[in-house]
Amino acid sequence: MIVHWRTSSHSGGTNDHQCVELGRLAPGVGIGMRDSKDPDGGHLTLTVAEFAALLDGIKRHSES
Known part of the structure; x- marks a missing residue:
């Protein structure tokens, strides 16, 4: 199965050192997260x- 990775819309571009990519894995497997600077890692x-x-934890943390 080919995973189509996508970068967060909040990424700051090539100088942003904290980028992640998400991809929907095979049905029933879940969501993949990887470092966009090291896609083969x-x-x-x-x-x-x-x-x-x-996501819920991130939202709660950013509100405090």
Whole structure:
């Protein structure tokens, strides 16, 4: 299966050293996250529930 990776719309371009890419993995597997500066370095696999919890935690942290 080919994963179509996409970069966050909040990435700052080539000088941004904190970029991640997301990709929908095979059905039932979840979401892949990888470093956009090292696309061949592997990826972290999260279930949809884990990814939702991560986003929720980021939102709560940025509000405080």
